[in-house]
Amino acid sequence: DAMVIQNPRYQVTQFGKPVTLSCSQTLNHNVMYWYQQKSSQAPKLLFHYYDKDFNNEADTPDNFQSRRPNTSFCFLDIRSPGLGDAAMYLCATSERGNYGYTFGSGTRLTVV
């Protein structure tokens, strides 16, 4: 089945130690998103890619970066994780002009 896969499901990192979360898709969708969701709150968009065009939300901290080396993969880099960055990180895809969004299972990040 075509899907969005996030690895790992659970990630523990040390305070201040860079961490990378990954997302891959087999849907060949041209738009990919990263959302941050804290303790059952609404998911908050961090940034999205339309093909290789990167779109950062105005309030996304500089500590968060993203890379999309090809259509299938997208990475979320947190340069210096703080305790406040502990959250569920959700990757999603869509096809521009379509109205469907597909979410991955998420990566729960713990900062110790």
Added chain:
Amino acid sequence: AQSVAQPEDQVNVAEGNPLTVKCTYSVSGNPYLFWYVQYPNRGLQFLLKYITGDNLVKGSYGFEAEFNKSQTSFHLKKPSALVSDSALYFCASRDTGFQKLVFGTGTRLLVSP
């Protein structure tokens, strides 16, 4: 700017009873509205969407939603709740500028046996 509101933090219903989870929207132009469900430590699962057409939208797992333009609402409904429906439910709208989804604050549904 698009926004959706979910006025209830939690909804409690007994198994077998009908359930309603409320959502109101504020959008410019045509609204594109969605419902997602989230189980603990999982991603978001799509339930249904309204783009255009019939005001009553049928979705996954027996859920449906009614689009009401005059009341700017898009309430999620199910005729007979199951204990397994207990989860966190999010209403969302699609931003007309980009394709990003804007989510409501979520409603926790608890279905008691």
